[in-house]
Amino acid sequence: MITFEAVRKQFPDGTVAVDDLDLELPTGRITVFVGPSGCGKTTSLRMINRMVEPTGGAVRIDGEDVRSKPPAELRRGIGYVIQHAGLFPHKTVLDNVLTVPKLVGRGRERSRALELLERVGLPTAFADRYPAQLSGGQQQRVGVARALAADPPVMLMDEPFSAVDPIVRHQLQEEFLRLQGDLGKTIALVTHDIDEAVVLGDRIAVFREGGHLAQVGSPEELLTRPADDFVRNFVGRDRGYRGLGFRTADGLVLRPLDGVRLDEAGRPLDVDGTFRAGDSLRVVLDLTLTSRTGTAVQVDGDGRATGLVHHHDVADLLAERR
Ligand SMILES: Nc1ncnc2c1ncn2[C@@H]1O[C@H](COP(=O)(O)OP(=O)(O)OP(=O)(O)O)[C@@H](O)[C@H]1O
Known part of the structure; x- marks a missing residue:
């Protein structure tokens, strides 16, 4: 389980991005951080792998403060996927996936990388292509394969499917849920899209300005029992229709x-x-x-x-x- 305990982040310019955040992300589940732009979702996500250091409180993974490990060691157990995949443009697909794993034996590394590409739905024939020769959706798949390469128990995903068109996004979401069904990673996923949150989240944390939590709950709770007007408006007018899914x-x-x-x-x-x-x-x-x-x-x-x-x-x- 990942826990935020009274976490605060004030940037040097005085901006308080996150204030007094208490939140639990259950092991093996997808917790979605959703909310309007600038409300502290990405900052909160990055405090899990120490890309951002909190100025108050603590983030723990299975009870252990993330600050007890050097960042490089911590990050070996935490996959990270970002919008536009963030691939190295001058490396092939296979080499992009291979930048992460420290597996034993060169032959095994390659076969594991190829296996991962297949798992995320990319034909292995793509292994020797460069990112620019792939569609946006295919690049995102490589990004997911790369994050999974070291088989980390925790995955952080920042708007992983936002850069692709709605149809491809829907496909990627479905495939990702199937994959997660097999892998059972502990996942924190940032999106500003409530539909995506409802589809992917086991738990949804709705952020409001200043990194405050407006509500945390299952998709069904959010849609059927929004805590206040902010959540009601954010979830939107067609929440009744979305709620039909449950x-x-x-x-x-x-x-x-x-x-x-x-x-x-x-x-x-x-x-x-x-x-x-x-x-x-x-x-x-x-x-x-x-x-x-x-x-x-x-x-x-x-x-x-x-x-x-x-x-x-x-x-x-x-x-x-x-
Ligand atoms: N390095 C920084 N220095 C100062 N302020 C920052 C810094 N990084 C982020 N912020 C501010 O902190 C607040 C929260 O930013 P954050 O990126 O966490 O929001 P977000 O919810 O992820 O937004 P978005 O959906 O637009 O990505 C914003 O007001 C942002 O401008």
Whole structure:
């Protein structure tokens, strides 16, 4: 666990970037720092690996003050990923990944670097390219591979997916979550994008001006029970829609399958979208709104149709639960 205890950072020019910050980042989980520009997210992140030294309080990793280790030794256990990946332009992809690990045996280093590139979804054929020959999304993948190279238990990620377009960003987020599902690193991730925070965070810390915490909680808590107007405004007007991602479709009353053609096994033919009872209401609402008929068909585990919902049904259920 990473702990901030009454942490303060005042820069030499007098700016207080972070003041009296108490925060816990659970082991093996993703904690997202989110908030408007200039509210101290990056400063807080960098106090974990001593790129910035606090002027008050302490940052601890598993109880140990980060200042008890020299920065170089500390950073061997902490991967760092930044926006635009920060790759060395004159080094190949493979050499960029190899700048970090101090592994035994030259052959092993290379094969581990190649394995990491594959893990982050880059064909090994890219290993000998230079960063300028890659797309932004591919460069970010190399940045993630490099941060993982020394297999650090902790990862700091500062706006890691912000420099790419929304579609690529979404792909990178999904792949990153899959990877984290296998690796279980303790991650602190900075973003100013509440949607990204909700998708990636196990825990979200909402910062406000001066490094003060407005609220810390699960995405669901933030969306459904914002602590005050600041959080409510930051989370935004469409929080109701985002909140749908946390509610399942099993409360929907199904309509008869009128007009739905089925095969012999009872599986629907020619429908735009199907969902299961465990899917989120957000999935169901998306399906109904994008289908030509305004409906979606619920199926069981074998793909057999069990009923039909109209987008009005989702809206009615929401109105009831509000
Ligand atoms: N080296 C520095 N000297 C003086 N002030 C600084 C320094 N670094 C950051 N600050 C100030 O500290 C405050 C917090 O900055 P920080 O970069 O942590 O914010 P942030 O929340 O990460 O913002 P952004 O989302 O824009 O990156 C800002 O007012 C910033 O101008």
